[in-house]
Amino acid sequence: MRPEEALTRVAYDTVADVYADAFRATEPEQPVDLAMIDHFVASLGDAPRVLDAGCGAGRMLAHLAARGCRPEGVDLSPQMVRRARADHPAYRCTVGSLTALDEPDEEFDGVFSWYSTIHTPDDDLDQVLAELVRVLRPGGHVLLAFQVGEGMRVVGQGFAALGHHVVMHRYHRSVTDIASRLERLGLSVTARMERGPLGSEADPQAVVIARRPEQ
Template identity: 75%
Template sequence: MTQQDEERTRTAYDTVADLYADTFTATEPEQPLELAMIDHFVTSLGESPRVLDAGCGAGRLLPLLAARGCRPQGVDLSPGMVRRARADHPAYRCTVGSLTDLAFSDDEFDGVLSWYSTIHAPDADLDRVLAEMARVLRPGGHLLLAFQVGEGVRDIGPGFAAHGLRVTLDRYHRSVLEVASRLERLGMPVTARLERGPVGRETDPQAVVIARRPVG
């Protein structure tokens, strides 16, 4: 992501951090299918795996990962979101950082979970973000991506206007095939994929894709 893209995204999430954290404290928006994909992801990682929640927001998935036997930590672009993650989930380490330049060593994690965090990366920058997530995975580790399905880009900032918050926040929509193809070009074969239709107030299909970093 360009510096301008990151600054716009950071500012938006700093502005909405408290509203978001107070509205979604755990897995309120998730359907059982998505949670089942997280369970499948975790079972692929081995015993007591280290898992990076890349784009952790206010940290609401960290306790879920821990309850499934993981040793999770989070990183997020927004200091406001990390502030809430640290306050609401103090048992887990959370740091401020960019997904385009993760401040972690090569092969450091057994798993990387990206829960709707790549949706703000423009198409031109997505491969770099995915490559960084792959870099910090150990050989044999798994990456989970969740995202909205579709085409094009939307400003979802107006959705916060009803709460008195004025932000600009671009969301990029992609097909499961495109995301899977990008992962496979990076040498990350896809091991599982899910696509479902909108539920409730959702307007777009949702997807989860899991890929594996090969050994050797």
Template identity: 50%
Template structure:
């Protein structure tokens, strides 16, 4: 894990400023993608909650989206460079450096967890630990929403970065929706909603959004 985490941190530190400039808000998301985030926000509020952990918050753009919908958001990310952009562009947000495998949050402390394309750099061996952490920190009756590219096996993200002038290595671990649903179920979550759409624009893979709930 150490080598993988270091690779991911180095890559996102290197691209942080460009990423923040290119995607200041929700430019990469289709309206249907954001509908799943809106659904999460509504469910949290309707269940009497208000707190969401954006686990893998990057530059804070999705944390901002949730905060603008009245939620109290804490963001965590592995990359100090991405967090620096989040603090610069969203100084009112609470963001912290941490790993998905050791969330700096107490047991049952939040009403929802957002894993927005943040599990994609974890290996199959690491994924159960990350989902177990999400289960630990979300309260009974709370929700988790994960987004990811649908595929099978590793995908060399570093190739695209090298074509843009970055001397970086970065791998994305792609999975099918059944594999992710099975992993969520193993962690203790119950499926609430599933959305899969075909690639749009420059996307090369279908995009999946899975909403699950920790049983009350």
């Protein structure tokens, strides 16, 4: 396992229960964020099979299912997957790295990456995106959500008040950067949204949706 992945896994294993108890559904999302998810789902056809890549404790699985998807989850943290299986037993969830997904090629109609690439260093990001594209069927769509900005920030201090001292690195990127990386992998960007920070957020937020061309 890469050092950055090991750091991220330890941090999320440590806070898994606190995180899962605090965020059970879409409490942190704004209406425009949810609208982008609806747009993504509407692009996938009937009863699409969707991989929640970086599903955490699984809070978005039920949201996707309620919109007609057949979701499955994968996450780096075994403790997050434990909570996902306990809290959302209707959906298959496995432990795995986004750098090497244990899934066949062209397996999913959609790949949903909700803030799951934010701990991936720039040097590893293209490999992760290539994996998300690899498991996406031709004509399918991928969605990525992330914080906008530049550079790396040390995060995790918010858990200190709850008795957990964890360190994670969060990488901020521009919409143009993410769109360009997806286009270099052969995808066409179909929608992009960037908004300012709201509520307790410190940074702008963005969502990019892209489509893998038909073969």
